[in-house]
Amino acid sequence: MAPTNTALIYKQVPSGAPVPGKDLVVEDVQSVSEAPKGGILIQVLYSSLDPYLRGLLRDPSIKSYFPAFQPGNPMQTLSIGKVIQSSTNQFKEGDLVEGRLPIQRFVAIDSDQLKGISKSQADPNDSEFDIRHYLGALGMPGLTAYSSFYEIGKPKKGECIFVSSAAGAVGQVVGQLAKHEGLTVIGSVGSDEKLDLITKDLKFDSGFNYKKESPKDALKRLAPQGIDIYFENVGGEHLDAAIENMNKFGRIIACGMIAEYNAKDESEKYGHKNLMMIVGRQITMRGFLVGEDPSCGPKHKDDHQRNVKKWLKDGSFTAKIHEWDISEGDKGFVGMLKGENFGKAVLKVS
C-alpha cells in the first residue's frame, strides 16, 4: 500500500487575504507509489513559501508575469525533494532534486515534466549546509538579493541603504550584504522581536517596527543624512517615505510590494503622489524578476554561491529559516504573507 499522500490544495480565488481552511486546504490526496515510464517518483522534502505566490491565487483570466494557479490543484512552488524511484538515466534513487513542484508529499514526474527538474545544488552527503538554505540564502531568494543589490543597487562604501521587510528571506540577505560592503543599513520590520533579530543577530545599524512608527518618521529619525539605496519589498507608505528621504542619484531596487498583494480593488491600494521627486532627485527605480532578467540572475550566480557559502561557513553571515509543517501549510502560507516568519519561510513537506 502506498504511503499516505498529503497536499496543500488551492481551493478558490481569495477575496483579500487568503483564509486558511477555506481558500487553501491541507488534504489527503491520491497516493502515488511508482515512477511513470521515463520519469521519477519524488518525495518532496521542503517547499518554499514566497510572497510572489500570492499573485498566482488570482482569477486565471487576469494575465500577469506568472500564470495563475488553477483552483482544485495543489499549490506549486520551488521545492527540494529526494528521488525515491527512477525510470530514467537522468536521475537515480537518492538524488536530491529541485524544481517547481506541487506542495505534496509524493509526486510522480513524467518524462515531459522532467525538464523542469534539476539536481539540487545541495549535496546529500555534505552535512555542511542545512539543505533548506537552498530554498533561501543559497537559493532563489538569496540570488534575488545578491544579484539585484549589486546590479541595480550599485552600492558604494559609506552609503546608506534602507531595506524593507528586513527580517524576510530576501531582506536578511540584502542587509548583511550591505554591511559586508561597508554601508549603513536601516531595516524595517513588523514586530519588536524582529527588530531585535535584525539589529542584534544580523548586525544592521538600526531599524524600526513600522507598526509602531511610520516609515516617514522613522527615516527622518534614523537617516537624517538621507538614503542612497532603497530595497523595495513592501510598497505603499514604505516606498513613499523612501522616495521622500532619498538622496540625489538614489537607486530603488523594486523586488516586490507585499503591502498591495491582498488589495481587493483599487480603493485599497496606496496612491503615490511624490513621483515627481524621481525627476528632481534623479532617482533610478528598477523592477526585476530574478528568473527572467539576464543581468539579475545568471550573471551573478557563481559569485552568489561562492560568497554566501563562504560567509555562512565562516559565521559572518546568518540565514534564519522559519519552518511550518505541511499539516499547517495553509496557515503557514497566510502567516508568511502576514510576516509571521523570521527569515526564510519553508514548509516541511516530508
Place this chain on the structure above:
Amino acid sequence: MAPTNTALIYKQVPSGAPVPGKDLVVEDVQSVSEAPKGGILIQVLYSSLDPYLRGLLRDPSIKSYFPAFQPGNPMQTLSIGKVIQSSTNQFKEGDLVEGRLPIQRFVAIDSDQLKGISKSQADPNDSEFDIRHYLGALGMPGLTAYSSFYEIGKPKKGECIFVSSAAGAVGQVVGQLAKHEGLTVIGSVGSDEKLDLITKDLKFDSGFNYKKESPKDALKRLAPQGIDIYFENVGGEHLDAAIENMNKFGRIIACGMIAEYNAKDESEKYGHKNLMMIVGRQITMRGFLVGEDPSCGPKHKDDHQRNVKKWLKDGSFTAKIHEWDISEGDKGFVGMLKGENFGKAVLKVS
C-alpha cells in the same frame, strides 16, 4: 539717456496656476547703460520659457533642486544676448553670449557674475541657424532630449516609444530622434492642431489629443503591441497609462511632470496605484536633470551638436519655435505652462 528697460517681474508666489498681471507682471525697470567695472552690458535678445521654471515660483523656504526665485525681482532663465559694452577682455562688443539671465532688456553683469556667462555657440556671422535654436533644439531642451533618449531610453530599432507633450521643446526632438533610430513613435498633445503638427510636419507614426481621448484608451488603440519606452513630460494619467501599456524591460525617461506643477496641495495630485507593474514588467524608471547628471549632458554634448545641426541643415529634422514678445511675457509664460506653444517657447526680449 539710457533706452527704456523692460523686465518680466515675479511679484508673488502663485496659488495654483500663475495669474498674468498679478503673480507675474511686465514692467519698466531702472535703465542701465554702462558695463560695470570688469563686467559687461548685455542686451538680452531671447529668453527661454521652460516648464521647470514653474517650480521656482514657490515659497523660498521649500527646498528643491533649484533655488526658488525671490519675489520682487525679474524671473531668470537661460537667455541669449549681445554684448553692448565690455569692460573685460573676456568679451568684446558684439559677442553673442548665453547664460542664466534676468528676463530684462538690458542687463549689467559685474565681474562676479561673469562666470555664469559664456560665448554663445551661435555665431553672429553665421546665418545658417536661427539663433533661437540655441535655446531649443541646439540648446538645453535639445540636449535634454538627446542625451536621455540614448542614455536612459536605450532605443532599439523596431521598438515603440510613447512621447508625452510631444509638440513641446523636448518632445519634438525626442520623437524625431526616435524616428531616426527606426522606432514607432506615438505622441500625446493637447490640441488637434498639434496633432497635425506631430503627425504631418514631424512625421510621428501616430498621436492623440489627450483632451479628447484618455491616454489609456489611446495607447490601447495605437499601441496594441505595447510600448517599450515612455518619455515622461507630463505625469498623472499619462504615466499611469504608460506603465499599464508597457512591455517587459520597458524604460521610462522621467524628464518632468508638468501636470503636477500647478497643484495647490496633495489633494490635487494624481495618486499612482500601479507601481507594482514596475516589478512584474521589470521596468526601469529614471529621473534626470540635464545640467547635473554627468551621463545625461556632457557625455552627449558633441554628438548632440553635430547631429542635430546636420539634420536641421539637411531638412530631415524640424524644430518649431513659438515666440512671444516681452510685452506679453507674463501671458507667454502662463501660456507655455498651459501648452499653448507649438514647439520651443521663447520670449523675444529685444
